[in-house]
Amino acid sequence: MGGKVKIVIDDREYEVEEGRTVLQAALENGIEIPFFCYHPRLSIAGSCRMCLVYWENIKRLVISCNTPVQEGMVIRTHRTSEAVRENQRYLLQALMTRHPLDCPVCDKAGECDLQNYGAIYGPQRQVVPISALEKEREEHDWESDFLEYHSNRCIVCYRCVRACNEVVSAHALYVEERGFHSNIVPTVRPMDTSVCEMCGICVYVCPVGAILSKPFRFWTRSWLLRRERTRCNLCPMGCEVTVEFGEGDWRSKRKVYRIMPTDDLNICAKAFFGYDLLNRERLLTPTAHGKEETPANMVNLLKSLLSDSSGKVAFVLSGYVPNEIVEDVVAVADAVGAYLTAPQTADFFKLAEVFGDYVPPTLEEIRDSDFFLLIGEDTTSTATVLSYYIEGKVYRIGDYVRDGKLKPQQISVEEVDGLEGRGTLVVSAHSFQGPQAKEMAERLRRWSERGHRVLLLPREGNTYGLYRRIRELYSDVEAVMGMVMGGEIETLVLIGEDLTEYYGEDMLAEILSRSKHLIVASPFSDGLAGKATFRIPMALMGETPGSFTTLLGEVKGRSFLPWSFDDLSFWRRLRDSFGEVRRGVRRIRVENPTPLRPEVHLYRNSWITARSENLTRLFEKNAGVREYRI
Incomplete structure (x- = not known):
């Protein structure tokens, strides 16, 4: 790490790290400087010029995003320099002159940097007599059912292209022409079956409404939604994401409208376009024999059933439930003398x-x-x-x-x-x-x-x-399923539907038909839960405060979606109901298990993402594509 330097911004002295830019130093100290093209994870472009500041030492206007701090530097922002204010107003006027100013029908309204900066720093109107109909650039159809590009809204910041190249490495976009004639163009069309991975980062980094998500278009306004951060658990990364949802009041419907990344830009199609799985066929209340039950009643029913099972019970855990539930299920299996397995015992x-x-x-x-x-x-x-x-x-x-x-x-x-x-x-x-x-x-x-x-x-x-908590206790999943088929296990408890990815539909139906009692914990009311005698809701992202062991370390989710079922409390209550009873977890292994290989696709890596209509459409479009080239 470098040393420190002292600089002055708007008559106040700051000590900042050497090697930082003026813009970074200002933002880190709570000083607002407007910008369009800068992003903390992208290379410096310096194309928008909006971050202008006045450098008193050399008596010149400079762009703060590409100017390193120096010892003794004296900087003035728009707060103390008329020259800065005048130039920022001029830049906004130039952008407004080419912009259609169609905020009432633009989905970016309310979170558009051009709209906001126009209100704060410059005229929120055009100063030349040009109608919106005359502000036409050449339109480029991206040939996509998921992404939409409006060339006449583009302010030529190049964030989208830089993000696609520098973060994702997909190189799905490039810039055609120069200046105000520039257009953002796909390298391959149709875009839905191209090298584009549909991560949605281009939508997020676009400061205006030039690139939009078609599934989100016209559904709501940004200011009507509530935003909360949590961790995505759809893959082992554990990325932090922002879930935007309505609470079912006059503002918006009771549903998730979209999922966005943070400025880390860690997101993929599974979260960005897979948000709709959080709204689909959800199981939100425990049921027994088709009748809704309170969590307390369901705990009593399961305790009675499991206690009388004579150890003929197997718990099949999921790689999608948090560590707390894994630990509680292990304790319950120990209390009733059950077998403990997971489909991941066959591979990972x-x-x-x-x-x-x-x-x-x-x-x-x-x-x-x-x-x-x-x-x-x-x-x-x-x-x-x-x-x-x-x-x-x-x-x-x-x-x-x-x-x-x-x-x-x-x-x-x-x-x-x-x-x-x-x-x-x-x-x-x-x-x-x-x-x-x-x-x-x-x-x-x-x-x-x-x-x-x-x-x-x-x-x-x-x-x-999951591995860390059951590696000394687990039974091979194939051995356990064999015991179910042979009648040695009568009660099968499935936490999650991971089994559907390892067994064919006919084989799985045969296994389930052999179990006397089928208990399923699932986020969805159809699927395996539709075949179960006892159904328990399972939380997804935004619904659980549980912890997950990921490539980003031990991370915790958050529960804020208004329909969330507290499955952590449910399994803890079931665990506590057995008191100090311990019969020991049973184990069975097989020497050479038959390979049970699940299918993996960019747009369908699990039984959870398979519930998303958006991802299903992308999966079907790309199912036959075996090579992606620029």
């Missing part, structure tokens, strides 16, 4: 056991790598945001679809020993099961002993936490 667990108490490398460690080796199915499809941090030399073992953006060099297993430096080996855990998993696990152990980091990559949001 078999790889992780070689490392004992496996702990994934941190994001900082991942970024500090001499090279990356991707093994198994697409990393981009499995944990999209992780691919944003894979830079430099990339090698690959196995076929890929979306990982092509990383420009990987195909190598064989034998060539790994010849790679120089310390690398991070990213292994899609669902690609290896049975004897194949054991063979790969031994290779990974040898490579890790040579100094390489091994990142076992599951599909789910809390498989790391």
